[in-house]
Amino acid sequence: MTPLLPPRRLSPRLLLALLAMMALVLVLVTAVALDALDRQRDRHQAHRLGPAMASLWQEAEGALAEGGSADGLLATRHITDLHFEIGPLPEGAAMMRFLFSPAWDGRAPFEARLFLPRPLLEGRSLDLGPAGDTLGPALAELSEEVAATGLKARLALPLSDGRWLSFASPRFWQNRWTPVARGLVVVAVAAGLVIVAFVLARLLALPVERLAESVDREPSSPALPLEVPLGAPEEVRQIAAAIDRGRAALAELLEDRTRMLAAISHDLRTPATRLKLRAEWIEDEGIREKILADLDEMTLMIAAALDYLKQGSAQEEExxxxxxxxxxxxxxxxxxxxxxxxxxxxxxxQFDTVGTIFGPSGSGTARAPLxxxxxxxxxxxxxxxxxxxxxxxxxxxxxxxxxxxxxxxxxxxxxxxxxxxxxxxxxxxxxxxxxxxxxxxxxxxxxxxxxxxxxxxxxxxxxxxxxxxxxxxxxxxxxxxxxxxxxxxxx
Missing domain, CATH: 3.30.565.10 (Histidine kinase-like ATPase, C-terminal domain)
Structure with a gap:
């Protein structure tokens, strides 16, 4: 009964390469999935900023109507995920205008301005009247649209004293990957993984290729072991050892065959000599010549066989x-x-001469070969x-x-x-x-x-x-x- 072969363990290099590839793929998938989930969740939760912005604006307008300070009032307010301040209109960014109807506080139309880090429908106006009769639902719808852009934005609402109440949200209104950018990142990382996989495969195959080259280069003696590349994994060393064992077995087989034929030729030499001597006593000249010719042919065949076998055994030095x-x-x-x-x-x-600045040149000039x-x-x-x-x-x-x-x-x-x-x-x-x-x-x-x-x-x-x-x-x-x-x- 043939014994079962012991299980082979993966080499540390191969195992490390597989783990590295799996880790890179997992990181890529996780990063893309988490970003997509965060963006989707924040988009659905960004509407909460609408009522908060409307409440702050109404409180600031109420303080100004009573002759108080809107800055002092807003300084006491704190809303999670929403930053606000009173000041001039922000500059240096792409702007969009939003018109609300019906108007609030007697102003028609009521205008809000959205500032983005890069042009996105820059200079357009949009009427948000169908959002509702109050400011909160309209700002909630606008907040969701801003979160859907995936850009860092600021929203400014006008105050009655000529200044603007601006809002920012570091959570909902922030720069995020767009689908195009996400696709480009996936393509770039996939290309990087392909390159890394190619490099790793090359590194793993290089010792095997070098081993194949050493096998092709026949050594001076089959008994010499193959040259194993430095740093070769254990699998390559096992292959080299198996090849060495096979080469040694073949060399031993050839040596045994050569010794056998040499012994046969040596043993046949003595009876062939006796046959030649006895053939000389044969009176019939025709039979004697045929026997001597057969003996000579047998000797030449044995010598030719030995000569052929010597070509694969002891080789002379180059x-x-x-x-x-x-x-x-x-x-x-x-x-x-x-x-x-x-x-x-x-x-x-023989060489063809070439024209230079010191001699004849040009396609029409005949040049004699050297x-x-x-x-x-x-x-x-x-x-x-x-x-x-x-x-x-x-x-x-x-x-x-x-x-x-x-x-x-x-x-x-x-x-x-x-x-x-x-x-x-x-x-x-x-x-x-x-x-x-x-x-x-x-x-x-x-x-x-x-x-x-x-x-x-x-x-x-x-x-x-x-x-x-x-x-x-x-x-x-x-x-x-x-x-x-x-x-x-x-x-």
Whole structure:
């Protein structure tokens, strides 16, 4: 019975990020909701200011009619949520006029003035006669309308001595968020949350991306642990540990397979030698030659298998080499043996001249390109012996199946491209991917007499993959096969 896996706990970073996002969303919703509720409640309660303002105005007018002081009378009055004072008409604000009918105290029409911090129907007049026959209901309706604007306002009522009785309410008549402003704040905070979420997601994903990069960069030995980014969360460390365990298991499996095949080849070497010696005593020359050929083929197959397995085990150290000289040395070895191998080096560097104030310029002036005379030297960081073996395999295939081999090299600032061309029958397009697999041979080989072991191109691909490059096979336009090896230029 498989044991249950222990529950995984969220990392502190991830938990903190989730809590921070939830807190920000909660604060935003709470702020918007509370402001909307406060504004709605105050709007419905602002009518209470109407009777209070009417009562104060009537008391001030009564004191003035009796010859008393309205200032002294109002100084003894205190009303919650309502501030009032007697003085000149306020200035420096947008004003609205309100006309009341029927008139009070014999004045027709009775005028009240509302002052706002910014224009809102500035200069308009409004008759509040339908509000009622008394001043209180009319001022109550006006107070609700002022509270609905969400602006800080002052209301002034005229007195018989030429001054004005002005009112303000720090609770009901104050600056509040309008629906448009509230929407803008919500959009701004939502955009901020999106940015914060993106940044947090980036911070959480960055260690994983760096771990993926370290996995792509194959270390010199599979036994070396992966490089875990500094400050990586516990999940990333667990992933790195799991990858290390898998790599170690694969490395051990490859080593066991290599040791097994090495032991088999060693054990077969002695009986193969005895068979060769005994084959020499066979009187029939035809049978003797066939047995010796089979023994030689068996030896070559075992050696090729061991050679392929060595490409994935102990790798040689990388070093900076003159790549053009390496290609020339490989081709010279074949040329010394009289094999038709030709090397076409990379063309010399060429630059287009640019017109300046010291020389010819203008679109109509022809400029000759600047070309270097000396041959182009290509330097490449690689494993030279492995790369030499890969080039040798490609040239051997070209000579075996095409008769001739033409090696062409090109280079850019980022990669080196090597093409090995032959004049053989080529490979069907549907089989070009399969021939790169180990121990795979075409059912209809390009030369039925020599099918090979099926490891030549597989060894080339393993070498190119170890260098971080690509191997491409394609048929030429008329006849022959093009094997293209693309290697990145690393310094």
């Amino acid at each position: 070093q900076m080499v003159a790549f053009t000289s390496l290609l020339q040395a490989v081709c010279d070895d074949y040329y010394d043996l009289g094999r038709p191998v030709r090397l076409t080096e990379a063309p010399p560097l 070309t270097f005379d000396q041959a182009r030297a290509l330097r490449l960081r690689c494993r030279p012996e492995s790369l030499r073996r890969a080039l040798t395999n490609l040239i051997d295939n070209a000579l075996k199946y095409g008769g001739v081999a033409e090696v062409m090299v090109q280079a850019t600032s980022e990669e080196v491209i090597v093409d090995v061309l032959d004049e053989g029958p080529g490979i069907p397009e549907e089989e070009q991917g399969n021939v790169l697999r180990p121990f795979y041979r075409l059912e209809q080989s390009r030369n039925r007499g020599t099918g090979g072991t099926g490891l030549g191109l597989a060894i080339v691909k393993s070498v190119v993959d170890a260098h971080g490059g690509t191997l491409e096979l394609s048929n030429r336009a008329r006849v022959g096969l093009r094997a293209r090896m693309v290697l990145p230029r690393r310094l």
